[in-house]
Amino acid sequence: MIAEGLRQIAGAVGEQGVMPVEAAEPLLRDERGLYRGRAAMVVRPGTTRECARVVKICAGAGAGIGVVPQGGNTGYCGGATPFDPDRQILLSLSRMNRIREVDSVNQTMTVEAGAVLSSVHTAAEEHGLMFPLSMGSEGSCQIGGVLSTNAGGIAVLRYGNARDLVLGIEAILPNGEILFGLKGLRKDNTGYDLKSLFLGAEGTLGVITAAVLKLVPQPKSRQTAWLAVPTPAAACGVLRQLQRDSGERVVSAEYISRESLELVLEFVAGTRDPLDRPFPHYLLIEVAGGESRQRLRRTVEAAFDSGLEQGHIADGVLAESGRQRDGLWRLRECIPEAERHSGGSVKHDISVRVSAVPQFIDEAQRCLEAQGPCRLSVFGHLGDGNLHFNLRPPPGTALADFAAGPAGGMTAALHDLAVRMGGSFSAEHGIGVLKRDELERYASPVALSTMRALKTALDPKGIMNPGKVLGE
Template sequence: MTPLFDTLRTLVGSAHCLTDPSATSPYLTDWRGRYTGTALAVVLPADTAQVAAVVQACAAVGVPIVPQGGNTGLCGGATPLADGKAVVVNLSRLRKIRSVDPANNAITVDAGVTLADVQAAADGAGRLFPLSLASEGSCEVGGVISTNAGGVQVLRYGNTRELVLGLEVVLPDGQIWNGLRALRKDNTGYDLKHLFIGAEGTLGIITAATLKLFAKPRQTVTAWLAVASPAAAVELLSRLRSVAGDRVTAFELISRPSLDLVLQHIPGARDPLSQAHPWYVLVELTDTLISVDLAAVLEAELATAIGDGAVLDGTVAASQAQATALWSLRENISEAQKREGVSIKHDIAVPVSAIPEFLDRAGAALEACYPGLRIVAFGHVGDGNLHYNQSRPRHDENAAFIARTEEVGRVVHDLVHELGGSISAEHGIGQLKRALLPAYKPAVELELMHRIKYALDPRGLMNPGKVLQGRRAAD
């Protein structure tokens, strides 16, 4: 591979073509530490032209490519396989804010710009970029789009897919497709950008994006509430949306075991309420108008819910600092779980109305099979996305339980499928769930995915071993 290495060093500079194991190791393991691969090299191009040149060089000699952003993914989608045949192309040096257009409510940025920096650039222009994730300080635009990440404000603004106006993509043969159109209407044929959103780098490398901006809220109300049950939470969401509509920006369900892990592992975390309850919701209402008193709207509805027994206790943030503290409890659940140890994780979606049934039936089924297990359940009630994770409270018993991941997953995923849900809501497929797709996706749907993959990447060089298994039988 010396000729390829020489070419890559010439293209990006020797300092940005890494082959020494001590230099490449941070790029070869996923955030959870579940997957570790090997690679011929890790290349960090500086711009789209360099990305295209690197892809062309690799394609010329049949070397696979693994696109990578901030490496915060949770399914191993940006981690190379163990065979060591691929080159990792990390986009973190593509950091330009190309343009901000407040009049068109649009921003165009490189793929390596962090989500937090997009938010800051929008804010500086008097606008809001609403996508918000716990990893927003380190996750990058290219990866966020490639996994169609959701976050906590999908209820109001939609998934990443709804926030993308245009893309620039380097295709598997090294061609550059410039689809950076800041249009709300463009009915000139297939909307190609949607092929690459959620494709996890298997069809091409996203190098830039044009994203939607919105008016900044002028008032925000945040509350932490104890609810009688998940059914009560779903009913409360319906009530709030009836009176406040799209002003309900976020509505997060949090189980007591989830909160307990945060209180145990995150310094400075404090329980917002004086007594423990089995379920909580974190509610946020926002508005661009100040003529409507959102706090009064929320408090009036809560008074009714408390009278009905649906809401048991709660606190409304009296300052931005208090709101931030409440959100930190929700946003640190994943980090607290990581510090606690390995767990079996499920990122699933069901219809909002089916959330209570899923939690009741899944919990009963798992407890019957694995008495005494700990279930950490939390997620975005407004869009039906739950993070549903299991482990043993005793660390000395957990390894044996984790070894049963496949059978535990079957209990959860079979019920999700029965309820008309999805086995992956916002984290993608990657390596983690690739083998599960044939059991839960219709054959014709999988065949269409394979056809698209083969049409754009007939040699299978782009992020091999992710999302789809093998090649079409007819290939």
């Protein structure tokens, strides 16, 4: 049954649509090097109809063939890795990468799932518009993956998560039917919001093949500052002040600990400390608006003057050019790369209320001290209350030994703390396989049974991304 199904799939997508499994080796390893997968076949359909035919064949093959969708394979939770070499195929969307339409009056873009995020940025800019979701992986991650993980990034504060930036989707249901929903309407109250089911579902309820994305006007001016702050609480104070003074113009507010900056300075070529002396905490803040550069700058400078007076800011620089701005952002965006070059880290992706971030940082450090030695790299989207509270092994200990040993208890302590404070153990990276047990542990029985009911209703054979999010 399986062999016959695979033969039919090969026929449905043609020669171009099948990648020899040996050549697909990089697609079978996850971004973080935590998982090495195996698949019966690696399939790359070129159109929505081909994709639908593949899923239909998988659904019809006896007990079913598992379909593991994959975009840019930059996900942090192993969600895009297939694990069964007999019963699962890897479905790469990378050939389906067309920008189908930009409607500059409606301010929308209709794009296929395999389009790389940075190419979506470029296409929007060509029309004087902007797709505001931006993150360190944007040169590789694809729209289908971004929507399926409900990615966040560095501008959530102003524009929201991926979920807030989608007006419609086209998706393949687990039975191979196509849900056409690319209307691009800002108002449409016609029954259940079906697109929401697929956003953040990590490929477990169907395959997203295209989407209508919301675009926004490009701001006329932008100000970016790298500020040294004495404490995380002071960072929250600066953010609050700037929000009071400039309203919705605050786009990003990123927290960076000295330890994270030092990793970048040591491991990423061409970087330098923007300030003359070290400080324990930094805030990278960006404000953008429709007014002139000078006017926006005056607003920002006034807020910073009051931050200096109140002792919330110890030092700082305002970018004077686009190049300087890129340099400041590089310090933030390269932290994951620097962690990797330093030997790797055990990553965390927690969120609490913005107002509770200082308390979380404080209590987390105390919890960890009780657990044993480790080195910290703490950074993240302060404006969203989302921290990457990453742990590095102590000097002389290999990451694998640390991860298999004391880091387990440390992770549990950090997740318990976040949840105890009313927060989340997974703010933006999702569940995949990595945090499946955590979902079982922290989600309420009602939430879990509702998720399972949805999964069973849509995917009774369990062929869509088996074993991810909810387990089999």
